[in-house]
Amino acid sequence: MPADVSNAGKAAKPRCPICGKPAVAAHIPFCSTKCADIDLNRWLGGEYRIPTDERPDAAPPPEGED
Template sequence: MPADGTKSASAAKPCPICGKPPVEASKPFCSERCRDVDLNRWLSGSYAIPARESDNEDEPDEPK
C-alpha cells in the first residue's frame, strides 16, 4: 500500500458485473449501467440469502 494510505489502481477489485476496472464515481462498479444491473438483480429477487427451514416453525428457537 502506498505511504499516503490510498489503494493503488492495480489492487482495486474488478466490477462485480462485467469485470472491468471500477471508476471512482460508481465504485465498486465500472459504470452507472453496471450499478443499475446490480440494483435490478436485488429488486427482482435474483440475489437471495439462503435460509434453512426448520421442522417446527411454530415453536420458538431453543435457548443457547
C-alpha cells in the first residue's frame, strides 16, 4: 500500500523553475514576467548549453563565391 494515500489522484502544481513559487497561468512555467526574463537572459547569455569538445566549423565561404 502506498505510503501517502492522501495525495492519490492529485497532480502536483507546477513550480517556477527560477524561484520555486507556484506558476501562474499567464506566465507558465514561471510565476512572473521577472522570472521569465531571468530565464531568457540566461538563454541569451549562453548559461544553458551542453559542454562539448567539438571545435566550431570552419568559416563559411564568402557570399557569391562557389
